[in-house]
Amino acid sequence: MTTATARAYPNIALVKYWGKQDEDLILPVAGSLSLTLDAFPTTTTVALDAATGTGTNTGIDTFSLNGAVASTDATGRVTRFLDRVRELAGSETRATVTSTNEAPTGAGLASSASGFAALATAAAAAYGLDLDRRDLSRLARRGSGSASRSLVDGLAVWHAGDDAHSYAEAVAGPDMRMVIVTVDTAQKAVSSRAAMRRTALTSPFFPAWISSTEESLAAMLEACAADDFTRVGRITESHALRMHAVIQSCDPPIRYLAPTSVAVFDAVAALREQGLEAYSTADAGPNVAVIVRPEQAEDLRDALAGFGSVRLVGAGDGARLIDAGASPA
Numbered sequence: 001m002t003t004a005t006a007r008a009y010p011n012i013a014l015v016k017y018w019g020k021q022d023e024d025l026i027l028p029v030a031g032s033l034s035l036t037l038d039a040f041p042t043t044t045t046v047a048l049d050a051a052t053g054t055g056t057n058t059g060i061d062t063f064s065l066n067g068a069v070a071s072t073d074a075t076g077r078v079t080r081f082l083d084r085v086r087e088l089a090g091s092e093t094r095a096t097v098t099s100t101n102e103a104p105t106g107a108g109l110a111s112s113a114s115g116f117a118a119l120a121t122a123a124a125a126a127y128g129l130d131l132d133r134r135d136l137s138r139l140a141r142r143g144s145g146s147a148s149r150s151l152v153d154g155l156a157v158w159h160a161g162d163d164a165h166s167y168a169e170a171v172a173g174p175d176m177r178m179v180i181v182t183v184d185t186a187q188k189a190v191s192s193r194a195a196m197r198r199t200a201l202t203s204p205f206f207p208a209w210i211s212s213t214e215e216s217l218a219a220m221l222e223a224c225a226a227d228d229f230t231r232v233g234r235i236t237e238s239h240a241l242r243m244h245a246v247i248q249s250c251d252p253p254i255r256y257l258a259p260t261s262v263a264v265f266d267a268v269a270a271l272r273e274q275g276l277e278a279y280s281t282a283d284a285g286p287n288v289a290v291i292v293r294p295e296q297a298e299d300l301r302d303a304l305a306g307f308g309s310v311r312l313v314g315a316g317d318g319a320r321l322i323d324a325g326a327s328p329a
């Protein structure tokens with residue numbers, strides 16, 4: 001039996017990915033940019049089942065998440081991902097996958113990103129694929145688009161384009177910290193995947209969202225290259241609100257931000273007036289991530305403590321193998 005264990009951290013997008021041009025290959029309608037965190041890791045072990053020797057593909061993969069057998073949907077997603085790995089490896093061997101998320105699952109804190117980045121890294125090793133970081137990013141993308149960016153340390157840009165060119169890579173930018181304000185750990189009612197599809201199919205604003213994301217990303221890359229925290233922050237906050245606007249314009253509508261989430265955006269805007277320069281964003285869920293300069297990070301954390309549980313985080317590492325062991329079956 002061959003086993004491998006990997007660890008990956010979530011990433012929070014400053015320019016968001018919202019919409020696919022190819023649902024099968026998971027190619028985005030536009031590029032995006034994120035910060036990989038140094039907290040809330042996912043740890044995933046992939047253990048290959050003993051070969052049956054029959055050459056037939058009769059077994060099933062099993063997936064346990066956070067100590068319990070995962071749902072049919074989540075297991076199906078893992079199996080489809082492993083099918084891609086098996087295709088690359090020329091293998092029919094099934095696997096037992098065990099994973100733990102330190103972030104809440106499906107709550108807008110990027111569990112699918114850390115989850116599939118860890119799974120890609122562990123599965124590639126267990127099935128004996130020799131992939132570089134770029135190809136691991138392309139592979140992770142097939143599990144969850146945002147996972148492509150959790151292969152990269154710190155700030156990462158994920159390129160739109162065809163399969164060969166749609167991977168994430170590091171970009172330099174201003175040193176920053178993030179305060180994660182967790183206002184609700186419940187699993188979202190509509191997954192990112194389903195909500196993204198509904199937005200593309202029903203929002204009259206979707207074409208404008210695509211062009212505005214392209215503009216935001218170009219401006220964000222310039223701001224990062226100029227080491228300009230203020231510009232990075234302004235783009236981050238306005239772009240996040242645009243994403244939530246396009247999501248709310250679906251039919252039937254979806255609203256991920258809760259009243260407390262909006263209160264955090266307002267509180268951060270008020271803090272800026274007082275000289276504490278910070279900017280808010282939120283993924284597909286009610287929890288808010290606020291970027292801040294390192295020297296003001298603790299003040300920000302303390303100021304937001306009343307809104308939920310707060311955690312001060314920084315830039316973290318891309319997914320890594322933490323244990324690769326082969327033992328006789």
Ligand code: ADP
Pocket residue numbers: 042044065073074075077078099100101104105106107108109110111112113114115116119190191192193283284285
């Ligand atoms: P989030 O905001 O947490 O990324 P999503 O709706 O994008 O929420 O994705 C949640 C789904 O991602 C889960 O329902 C499950 O299918 C998958 N997922 C979460 N964690 C893991 C993991 N550790 N390993 C594999 N799949 C995972």
Ligand code: DP6
Pocket residue numbers: 012013015016017018026032112113143144145146147192193194196282283284
């Ligand atoms: C709002 O990567 O979770 O977090 O590719 O369907 O798995 P799938 O979606 P996912 O979407 C992330 C959406 C977002 C923005 C972002 O992370 O860029």
Ligand code: CO
Pocket residue numbers: 110111112113144146192
């Ligand atoms: Co996700």
